[in-house]
Amino acid sequence: MTINQRAVLTGAGAMSRKWLEAIKTVGGVDIVGIVDINPANAEARAKERNINPEIGTDLPAMLSRLAPEIVFDVAIPAVRHDIVSAALAAGAHVLSEKPMAETLEQARDLVARAKAADRLHVVIQNRRYLAQLRRIHRLVASGAIGEVTGVHCDFFLDPHFGGFREQMPHVLLLDMAVHTFDAARYVIGDIASSAYAEEWNPAGSWYERDASAFASFHFAGGAVMTYRGSWAAPGLRTSWESYWRITGTEGSIVWDGADDIRAARSNAHVSGQLLPDTAMLEIPALDPADRIGGHLGVITDFLAATRGGPLPETVGSENIKSLAMVLGAIDSSTLGRRVEIHI
Ligand SMILES: NC(=O)c1ccc[n+]([C@@H]2O[C@H](COP(=O)([O-])OP(=O)(O)OC[C@H]3O[C@@H](n4cnc5c(N)ncnc54)[C@H](O)[C@@H]3O)[C@@H](O)[C@H]2O)c1
Structure with missing residues (x-):
């Protein structure tokens, strides 16, 4: 029996619905935690998907408690650098919404952190798909x-x-x-x-x-x-x-x-x-080799990469060129x- 990957999602606003649906479609992932500064949003997403994750407002605390393999970052751009840094520091692979950072210094820093941590840092640039x-x-x-x-x-x-x-x-x-x-x-x-x-x-x-x-x-x-x-x-x-x-x-x-x-x-x-x-x-x-499917396509490629597949084309070190x-x-x-x- 294969064991599902454990993931925490942060930022449970409008876009997270699409993410959770796509993650479910790809399969093999348990959402064990949802973090949002507005816990009502996190609770609403959990209820919609009929799942029972831990709900919290403090990402680093949840990461040290749950030690997930993956962090899905769907929060607002202003907090992206903090979230991705915390996720990489906790040893997780990160898939992040666009834009990958608010400044080039932050983006370079995240690319360097991902490399140092030997973790994947991939950006949802869904319109390429x-x-x-x-x-x-x-x-x-x-x-x-x-x-x-x-x-x-x-x-x-x-x-x-x-x-x-x-x-x-x-x-x-x-x-x-x-x-x-x-x-x-x-x-x-x-x-x-x-x-x-x-x-x-x-x-x-x-x-x-x-x-x-x-x-x-x-x-x-x-x-x-x-x-x-x-x-x-x-x-x-x-x-x-x-x-x-x-x-x-x-x-x-x-x-x-x-x-x-x-x-x-x-x-x-x-x-x-x-x-x-x-x-x-x-x-x-x-x-048939063309990678398509918008969010679902990027999420599929990201999850495949966490399971040993090829590096997705929207990896942070590439996506920084668009940012x-x-x-x-x-x-x-x-x-x-x-x-x-x-x-
Ligand atoms: N790729 C696309 O096509 C696409 C489309 C729409 C939005 N987006 C991106 O998705 C991200 C979210 O957009 P949205 O439309 O869902 O916004 P939203 O305002 O509906 O949701 C954002 C959520 O993040 C939460 N949040 C804010 N600060 C937080 C923090 N410090 N920690 C955890 N959660 C926090 C908010 O409470 C809210 O629930 C943005 O980066 C946006 O650019 C991408």
């Missing part, structure tokens, strides 16, 4: 549009979350744009070397600050990413994945962030026309100039 993004990645990797020269993303939505986001500084860049930046980095296959950005709060915004932003990044190999976004943009919403245009030396891809992907290749080298003919490209099918884009953009917006990005 989207089937359509995997298909786009395959198309780019096939060389069908030549070399990627630009990724341009528009993100316009109007969510009324309530809670921590409405007071959080840099809310759009830090809490949301990290997904789009990470996905762009994945498609370009390179590291951003500099950032230029501006944040503002549009009239009528229900956020305290920073609900809108634009950002541009130069990548080491010469590609550029541009982003325009707002969380206070009522009407004509884009998808949560943004609306994308990827430009290459020989063609382009557009993606509505949902199911519509279109790509075309230019025949410039044969036609000599002002606007050369283009030919539509077929979008590759998903390969560095966010923090570079925030620095640029604060300083009012382009900044270099150093990981």
